[in-house]
Amino acid sequence: MPVISLIMWGLLAAEPFTFERSQTFLQNYCAKCHTGKAAVGGFKLERVNTQASLETESRPWKSAITRVQNGEMPPKGSPAPALEEREQFVGWTDQALRSVACATGPVAGPAVTRRLNRDEYAATIRDLLEIHLDIAKALPADGAGGEGFDNAAETLFVSPLHSEKYMEFARFATDFAAKEYKSRSKIFVVQPGPGRPPRQAAHEILKSFLPRAFRRPVTEADIAPFLSLYDAAVAQGQMFEPAVLFAVRGILVSPGFLFRMEPPNAGPGPRPLDSWALASRISYFLWGSMPDEMLRDIAAAGKLHDPEVLRRLVRRMLSNDRSLDFAKSFTEQWLRTRELGAEKVPDAKLFPTYATDEELRGDIRFQPILFFREVLVRNMPLLDLIDSKYTIGTSNLEKHFDVKLPLLATARKQPQWVELPEGSRRGGLLGMPAVLAVSSYPYRTSPVLRGAWVLDSILGTPPPPPPPNVPSLEDASNPASAKTVRERLTQHRENAVCASCHSRIDGLGFALENYDAIGRWRDQDAGKPVDNSGELADGTKFHGPDQLKKTLLERKDLFVRNLTRRMLGYALGRGLSLKDSCTVDAIVAKLKENDYKSQTLIEEIVVSMPFRYQREDRK
Numbered sequence: 154m155p156v157i158s159l160i161m162w163g164l165l166a167a168e169p170f171t172f173e174r175s176q177t178f179l180q181n182y183c184a185k186c187h188t189g190k191a192a193v194g195g196f197k198l199e200r201v202n203t204q205a206s207l208e209t210e211s212r213p214w215k216s217a218i219t220r221v222q223n224g225e226m227p228p229k230g231s232p233a234p235a236l237e238e239r240e241q242f243v244g245w246t247d248q249a250l251r252s253v254a255c256a257t258g259p260v261a262g263p264a265v266t267r268r269l270n271r272d273e274y275a276a277t278i279r280d281l282l283e284i285h286l287d288i289a290k291a292l293p294a295d296g297a298g299g300e301g302f303d304n305a306a307e308t309l310f311v312s313p314l315h316s317e318k319y320m321e322f323a324r325f326a327t328d329f330a331a332k333e334y335k336s337r338s339k340i341f342v343v344q345p346g347p348g349r350p351p352r353q354a355a356h357e358i359l360k361s362f363l364p365r366a367f368r369r370p371v372t373e374a375d376i377a378p379f380l381s382l383y384d385a386a387v388a389q390g391q392m393f394e395p396a397v398l399f400a401v402r403g404i405l406v407s408p409g410f411l412f413r414m415e416p417p418n419a420g421p422g423p424r425p426l427d428s429w430a431l432a433s434r435i436s437y438f439l440w441g442s443m444p445d446e447m448l449r450d451i452a453a454a455g456k457l458h459d460p461e462v463l464r465r466l467v468r469r470m471l472s473n474d475r476s477l478d479f480a481k482s483f484t485e486q487w488l489r490t491r492e493l494g495a496e497k498v499p500d501a502k503l504f505p506t507y508a509t510d511e512e513l514r515g516d517i518r519f520q521p522i523l524f525f526r527e528v529l530v531r532n533m534p535l536l537d538l539i540d541s542k543y544t545i546g547t548s549n550l551e552k553h554f555d556v557k558l559p560l561l562a563t564a565r566k567q568p569q570w571v572e573l574p575e576g577s578r579r580g581g582l583l584g585m586p587a588v589l590a591v592s593s594y595p596y597r598t599s600p601v602l603r604g605a606w607v608l609d610s611i612l613g614t615p616p617p618p619p620p621p622n623v624p625s626l627e628d629a630s631n632p633a634s635a636k637t638v639r640e641r642l643t644q645h646r647e648n649a650v651c652a653s654c655h656s657r658i659d660g661l662g663f664a665l666e667n668y669d670a671i672g673r674w675r676d677q678d679a680g681k682p683v684d685n686s687g688e689l690a691d692g693t694k695f696h697g698p699d700q701l702k703k704t705l706l707e708r709k710d711l712f713v714r715n716l717t718r719r720m721l722g723y724a725l726g727r728g729l730s731l732k733d734s735c736t737v738d739a740i741v742a743k744l745k746e747n748d749y750k751s752q753t754l755i756e757e758i759v760v761s762m763p764f765r766y767q768r769e770d771r772k
């Protein structure tokens with residue numbers, strides 16, 4: 154979880170916190186259990202009592218702020234700091250650790266060894282064999298790790314179920330490919346003929362197929378085990394083609410195919426990634442699949458580390474259809490809209506149009522994905538994600554919004570980039586039903602969930618997890634008096650403990666109350682006019698979505714930093730370290746210089762130190 158203090162955006166009175174105050178904080182709340190011989194849990198205040206320790210002891214510092222941020226330390230029953238003091242401590246320490254870590258500039262990360270996740274696996278099979286089969290769903294889902302994405306090395310282990318499925322798919326895919334002209338020609342680049350004995354043909358086939366499957370040049374030693382598979386099949390009486398397909402199957406279940414493995418760096422010091430590994434990093438980042446011929450050619454020519462080549466390449470790759478996979482994977486995880494239709498299903502009785510109209514559901518789900526991709530392809534500013542004059546429209550969405558859209562008369566059902574009329578209230582991500590539905594309950598809106606969603610997905614300052622045993626709104630409210638959600642929440646915020654969190658969460662969500670749980674506009678809730686007034690803990694007041702977006706844009710640094718952080722974590726397929734924050738800071742500075750142009754984000758990530766370099770492997 155990114156730890157960025159609310160102080161940074163002026164939610165809290167920023168009385169300057171200092172190193173001395175951090176020490177007072179630790180003495181007041183932690184010393185009892187974490188000093189001297191009696192120190193418990195392996196955490197000793199003596200290790201973190203100097204300025205220098207911010208550099209030399211970043212690990213215990215880091216775990217201290219994590220435990221404090223999550224409200225785990227000090228443990229229940231001990232004198233505890235107020236939330237405000239807690240966040241000041243966390244915010245100051247995080248900032249101090251970062252600036253110390255950044256003094257030496259961006260650094261390279263570890264080499265990658267990880268399994269293709271299920272979407273990458275399916276896309277790679279598709280591109281390698283030129284077959285169109287939707288096999289992703291049949292594989293077990295991958296959990297999220299790192300910065301919250303399912304491509305993080307930390308979580309991509311192989312279970313027995315995976316091995317079984319891979320065998321099954323390899324057979325299925327090769328059988329299928331053998332029947333299709335296009336994929337046959339991808340495999341059978343030569344046939345045995347006069348002057349080319351079958352075994353030699355098999356060798357040539359493997360020699361051409363294997364570098365594409367392994368995404369790197371291969372040696373005779375790489376080919377040998379698969380040629381042995383061919384030999385074994387022939388020895389069992391198989392004909393040429395089935396014997397070759399047997400060997401191909403072997404390739405599809407081998408680690409060289411299933412894993413992305415970057416050659417280790419024996420050192421000394423960091424070094425540029427080898428061209429093939431870099432080609433894979435780029436193509437799995439922007440296409441979610443293996444490098445194509447163009448990328449392989451550039452890698453072979455040794456040009457892939459040239460920043461100018463990389464920038465041009467990024468633009469070309471983004472405008473290719475394949476970047477849709479990237480947009481889908483990134484957007485749905487960043488915004489959590491992947492949960493729609495899975496964990497989050499709007500109630501069918503309350504929202505029959507949504508439940509029965511599959512086309513509408515598809516349009517709703519794809520709107521943020523296509524919008525995000527279009528912003529990238531058109532190199533629009535990232536701030537358009539907060540508010541924009543355009544959106545992705547279809548005739549279904551037009552009806553859902555109850556706003557007339559200038560759709561192409563000949564293709565009204567097709568998703569398209571449309572200009573929004575004045576006052577549509579549909580600009581940016583916050584006007585999208587997918588986002589509004591995923592931050593609601595199935596049967597009603599929740600300003601709390603929406604506020605928490607904005608804090609997390611947009612601002613990157615997620616609220617601390619709620620304490621256990623909080624009664625639900627329904628149980629707590631007095632059924633005798635029908636109340637709106639706002640009235641019920643106001644009661645909670647009269648309690649100081651609850652208010653410490655809810656005064657900063659709920660205000661953001663209230664401004665979105667004009668959208669119902671599936672994102673339709675409404676002027677009334679429970680028979681009363683919707684009160685869409687919101688307020689931040691610092692007293693900033695606003696009404697409705699347009700003013701909320703304005704308020705968020707006034708805090709655009711937080712949004713841009715959050716998005717950069719997530720995108721870098723996604724691109725690297727791992728959680729970010731303290732040192733990576735320097736790269737994030739540098740990219741944010743570039744974005745500012747470039748009017749927040751969206752392609753700048755992707756280009757700067759691809760040319761960055763952690764993306765292009767690997768550190769020495771420490772044994």
Ligand code: HEC
Pocket residue numbers: 179182183184185186187193194195196213216217218220221226227228231
């Ligand atoms: C009442 C005693 C008590 C107080 C007060 C207390 N802790 Fe702890 N702390 C523990 C115990 C017991 C553990 C070991 C169990 C655990 O990890 O939860 C622990 C573990 C930790 C760890 C884990 C070390 C690691 O490497 O994971 C950190 C960090 C920590 N405490 C920080 C703090 C900080 C910071 C404070 C003050 C804000 C604090 N603690 C206050 C009892 C205390």
Ligand code: HEC
Pocket residue numbers: 598599600601602605616617618619620623624625626645648650651652653654655
């Ligand atoms: C440490 C921060 C924190 C504190 C303190 C806190 N909450 Fe929450 N609360 C949250 C978060 C975060 C959520 C959203 C949970 C989610 O994402 O599912 C939440 C959700 C809720 C909800 C569900 C909202 C809905 O629409 O149904 C209610 C009700 C609630 N809290 C009431 C309370 C009450 C009452 C107190 C005080 C006794 C309290 N909370 C204290 C953080 C907090």
